[in-house]
Amino acid sequence: xxxxxxxxxxxxxxxxxxxxxxxxxxxxxxxxxxxxxxxxxxxxxxxxxxxxxxxxxxxxxxxxxxxxxxxxxxxxxxxxxxxxxxxxxxxxxxxxxxxxxxxxxxxxxxxxxxxxxxxxxxxxxxxxxxxxxxxxxxxxxxxxxxxxxxxxxxxxxxxxxxxxxxxxxxxxxxxxxxxxxxxxxxxxxxxxxxxxxxxxxxxxxxxxxxxxxxxxxxxxxxxxxxxxxxxxxxxxxxxxxxxxxxxxxxxxxxxxxxxxxxxxxxxxxxxxxxxxxxxxxxxxxxxxxxxxxxxxxxxxxxxxxxxxxxxxxxxxxxxxxxxxxxxxxxxxxxxxxxxxxxxxxxxxxxxxxxxxxxxxxxxxxxxxxxxxxxxxxxxxxxxxxxxxxxxxxxxxxxxxxxxxxxxxxxxxxxxxxxxxxxxxxxxxxxxxxxxxxxxxxxxxxxxxxxxxxxxxxxxxxxxxxxxxxxxxxxxxxxxxxxxxxxxxxxxxxxxxxxxxxxxxxxxxxxxxxxxxxxxxxxx
Numbered sequence: 001x002x003x004x005x006x007x008x009x010x011x012x013x014x015x016x017x018x019x020x021x022x023x024x025x026x027x028x029x030x031x032x033x034x035x036x037x038x039x040x041x042x043x044x045x046x047x048x049x050x051x052x053x054x055x056x057x058x059x060x061x062x063x064x065x066x067x068x069x070x071x072x073x074x075x076x077x078x079x080x081x082x083x084x085x086x087x088x089x090x091x092x093x094x095x096x097x098x099x100x101x102x103x104x105x106x107x108x109x110x111x112x113x114x115x116x117x118x119x120x121x122x123x124x125x126x127x128x129x130x131x132x133x134x135x136x137x138x139x140x141x142x143x144x145x146x147x148x149x150x151x152x153x154x155x156x157x158x159x160x161x162x163x164x165x166x167x168x169x170x171x172x173x174x175x176x177x178x179x180x181x182x183x184x185x186x187x188x189x190x191x192x193x194x195x196x197x198x199x200x201x202x203x204x205x206x207x208x209x210x211x212x213x214x215x216x217x218x219x220x221x222x223x224x225x226x227x228x229x230x231x232x233x234x235x236x237x238x239x240x241x242x243x244x245x246x247x248x249x250x251x252x253x254x255x256x257x258x259x260x261x262x263x264x265x266x267x268x269x270x271x272x273x274x275x276x277x278x279x280x281x282x283x284x285x286x287x288x289x290x291x292x293x294x295x296x297x298x299x300x301x302x303x304x305x306x307x308x309x310x311x312x313x314x315x316x317x318x319x320x321x322x323x324x325x326x327x328x329x330x331x332x333x334x335x336x337x338x339x340x341x342x343x344x345x346x347x348x349x350x351x352x353x354x355x356x357x358x359x360x361x362x363x364x365x366x367x368x369x370x371x372x373x374x375x376x377x378x379x380x381x382x383x384x385x386x387x388x389x390x391x392x393x394x395x396x397x398x399x400x401x402x403x404x405x406x407x408x409x410x411x412x413x414x415x416x417x418x419x420x421x422x423x424x425x426x427x428x429x430x431x432x433x434x435x436x437x438x439x440x441x442x443x444x445x446x447x448x449x450x451x452x453x454x455x456x457x458x459x460x461x462x463x464x465x466x467x468x469x470x471x472x473x474x475x476x477x478x479x480x481x482x483x484x485x486x487x488x489x490x491x492x493x494x495x496x497x498x499x500x501x502x503x504x505x506x507x508x509x510x511x512x513x514x515x516x517x518x519x520x521x522x523x
Contacts, residue, residue, distance in 0.1 A: 036117045039084045040091045048118050059091035066094060067123055070101055077123035079108040086112050090287055099302070102283050222258050222281060225321070228471040230461050235261055235321065238351065238451040238459040239268040245349075245454055246270045249316035254305050254339050255332060259285035259298065261319050266297045273298045274315070276305050305339045315343050318350045325396050326475040327357050327414075327447035328424055328497065329522050331505050337421055350416040354450040358464070359430050361406035361491060362399065362476065363438035371395070371478050387480065394509065394522040395476040399444055399465035405485070406432040406440075408464070411495055417453065425498035432491040439482040440491060443511055445475045477511055477520050 035044045036051045040059045045051045055061040066072070072080060083089075083103030111119055226232055239246060246268040253262045256275030262285075265273045275285065275298060282302040289298045301308050318339055324330035340350050371390065375383045411428040434440075444465065451459040463472040485491065493513040500506040506523035 039081070039118075048121055051118065055091070061091040061094060070097075072123060074123050075109070076101075076104070077121070078111075078119055079103045079105070081116065081118050082108040082111050085116065087283075089283065090290065092290065093283060093286055096286065102280055224471050226258065226260060230468050230470045231321065232260065234449070234451075234459050234461040235319070236264050237457075238455070239264045239319075241457040241459070242451075242455050243268045244456070246317065250274070250312055250314075251317045251319060252276070252310070252315040252339060252343060254318060254320040254336050255322060256285060256300065257281055257321075259288050259300065261321060262298050262300075263289065263292060263294055265317075265319060266294050270297065270317075272312070274310055274312070275300045276308055276310075277302065278304045305335050310343060313343075314345045314348075316345055316348050318344055318348070320350075323355070323447065323449065323472065325472055326394075326445050326497075326507060326509070326522055327355060327412075329505070329507055331424075331499060333414075333416070333419075333424060334421060336416065337419065340417070349453050351453070352449045352451050353416050353453045355414045355416065356410050356448045357412040358408045358410050358446055358448070359432065359495065360404050360408045360444050360446075360465070361432045361434065361440045361485075362403050362442040362444050363405035363436065364400070364403040364441055365439065365482075367403075367476075368441040368478060368482060372480065391478055391480055391518065392520050394520045395478065396473050396522075397476060398469050398473045399476065401465050404444075404465060405436040405438045406434050406491065411445075412497075427494060427496040429494050430492070434485045434487055434489040434491065437486045439484050440479065441482050442479055443477045443513070445477070447472070475522060477509065477518070479513070480518060481516070483514055 036046070036048050037044055038051055038059075039055055040061065043054060045054060052063050055063065066080065067077065070076065080101075080103045086108065087102075246265055248269065248271045251262075251265045251270045251273045253259075253265065253273060253275040256262050256277045257279075258281060259275055262273045262275040275282075277285070277300075280302075282300055286295075286300050289295050289300065299311060301310070318336065320332070320336045320339075322330075322332035322336050324332065336350065344350065372387055375386045375390070409430045409432055411430050412426055414423070432443075446463045446465065448460060448462045448464070461467075461470070463470045463474065465474050483491070491513060493511060495512070496510040498508055500508050500521065500523070503523065506521060508519065508521055510517060510519045
């Protein structure tokens, strides 16, 4: 295509009669001083029209096609330009976007530069050209295509209006729940059943799917996980030290995030790796995969594994870093089980395959005083009623190994190749053999993870307080009343763990110890 043909693909972008954009030489000849930077490189042009022609010929980014495909109005176009300026994506990214647009956020209404000439362009001119057909956006487009594009644009506008209305409804609902939450704190804080004290555990969000997945779009979360060497190097070592498991295999990475596990699998010899993630980090993962020349092996798909269609009917292996606090927080194992049952071949395997949850007794008096006794005297005022709302909140923190006062006890073992959804709500007896004369102030939970099946070299890691610290830390359940124990004693009880019915990503955990029952929330 020659330069003249490329120019015909674009409407006039700027009004050149505006003297603010023009300088004049001594002979009265107009000389443009407008400098328009390309969307994808540092080339400068004297008009936005030339810029878009360059984007089409050099970067295969056709603004007309993008506008028509996604039904962009003026706001959508502005967000698109600002998104590109701010995030610096590759031009190839836009060829793979189908569905929700990564630039469709209010934050991209704010430009990175106040004098970007591309923001002056009225995108309605593209639609007018489409209707008039002097500059067809695609070769061979007829009236039916025009009408289809017009209808698509209208549907997109209606969809945005519906989403805005739904967002307002959710905000109002959350405000109502917050008001009720405060009332419950003030009026109904003390709830007793028999000899055991229980506490009302409020949940303000019945539907927090979008909040959950959007949280994983924040880069800091992925940075924290990648910098967790125990976690990341364990997955790496499992794959690199057991390449026979991956050679020429098709691998599914559930919740792929930045794509680090997918790339490990590719380097270990996998023939094809499919990474699926619902959060917007998937767009950075696409660039990361291309940057490492692995786009010929790795396919990335945005969406929940329960809702997407994979490009293959079955896979040989599933890898996933699904673990949460106390192992089961966030319920991501549910998605792995779904993927296993739908896509895994009969002789396939899920990794990691064996996980355990363990308990240990804690004798940290200082921590108990900070969490419980503190409320007895707060700057001269009694606030003991606050104990009833503070105690039910499980604490996620790093424990000092010197505060452990018992041997550990495994309460749950999960084989990811056979576990069912119903197995994830469980109840188990436990016995904690005391190793010190001390007061038991809390019970703490942690988990261990193993890569074992068919492995020549087995890899394990732990979130135990006796091991190298991980980003999962430990989960601590503070007891309302400390229990005096001596070395050799055995604390026996029962623990029950289940999903919160109002928020299935959080957990409700009940611990029975010395005939006293306490219920905790992990959220």
